[in-house]
Amino acid sequence: MAIRILGGRARGFVLQTPPENITRPTAILLKRRLFDWRQDWSGDCFIDLCAGSGSMGLEALSRGASHVWLNEINKTAFRVLEKNVELWKTQQGTDSQELTVTQLDFRKVLEKLHTSSQFAGKEVVIYFDPPYEQKELYAAFWQASQGLPMEVWVESDDLKGVKLAEVREHLSSVVKEVTQGSHWVLVGRPGVAVK
Numbered sequence: 001m002a003i004r005i006l007g008g009r010a011r012g013f014v015l016q017t018p019p020e021n022i023t024r025p026t027a028i029l030l031k032r033r034l035f036d037w038r039q040d041w042s043g044d045c046f047i048d049l050c051a052g053s054g055s056m057g058l059e060a061l062s063r064g065a066s067h068v069w070l071n072e073i074n075k076t077a078f079r080v081l082e083k084n085v086e087l088w089k090t091q092q093g094t095d096s097q098e099l100t101v102t103q104l105d106f107r108k109v110l111e112k113l114h115t116s117s118q119f120a121g122k123e124v125v126i127y128f129d130p131p132y133e134q135k136e137l138y139a140a141f142w143q144a145s146q147g148l149p150m151e152v153w154v155e156s157d158d159l160k161g162v163k164l165a166e167v168r169e170h171l172s173s174v175v176k177e178v179t180q181g182s183h184w185v186l187v188g189r190p191g192v193a194v195k
Contacts, residue, residue, distance in 0.1 A: 001025075003055055006032055007039065008062030010092050015053045015084045018077035023052035026129060026155060030185055031059065033178045034153070041065040044123040047113070049106035049141075050130045052077055054084050057127070061098065066122070069100040071109050078103045106130075106137075110144040124150040132161030142170045145190045151175065152190055158182040 003025055005013040017025055046060035051070040061068045070085065072078045085101050088094060102109065106128070113119070113126075126145065130137040138156070145152060152171075156162045159182040168174060172191030178184065 003028070003053065005055075005059055005062045006035060007059070008064065010058070010062035010088070013058070013062070013088065013091065015055055015058065016080055017053045017055075018074070018080045022074055023050075023077050024131075025052060025055055026185075027180050027183055029180045030155070030178055030183060031056065033180075034176075034185060034187075035059055035063065037176060037178070039063060044125065045069070045119055046125050046127065047071070047109065048127045048129075049109055050128065051081055052129075054081050054088075054101075056129075058084070058088060060125070061094065062092075065098075067098055067100070067119075069102070069109070071102045071104055071106060073103060073105055075103075107140060107144045110141075110148070113148055113150070119150075125153055126150050127153045127155075129155040132157045135162050138162045138167070142190065148190060150190075151187060153185055153187050155183070155185045158184070 001017045002014050003017060005011055041060045042064040043066050045067045046057050046065050047069040048057040049071050051057060051072040054070045057068040057070045072081050128141050154167050158164060164184050167186050171188035174188040176187035
């Protein structure tokens, strides 16, 4: 299966995807709605903690993000991600200062964000889209992201994963909500929700 970049300088760029039993790409409609809502990424940073093919982060890079960090822990998915990134660098001329690729537990990435000054003073979006059924990963994400002054985009499915209402409880503010059937992405700031 292949998916394409929807907009920006690399519009139409084709990405290979890992096998469906390993990852599940963000639905095209959800992705389109998010990036139609936020089109200009000039100077901003995008960090995808469960990157799969790299589709979401490379979409942000195509639209002007100054830095994208793609993280994928699954070995098979990571190999596909590496191939996509190498092809991207060859065709788009992206340098290593714009793009970081790692194979870490997402908690390690969040730990680095707490201690690094790399993104200080920049608008940063953290995208979190783990396997829906592994609900314990969402709880670990909220714990590890507490105190980060960054916007989070969290994806799940009301039928298979954590519920939308549960995620709202972990945000101090909700910026945007995008839904497609039972799938959704919630955008906001981590913290204790204001009741």
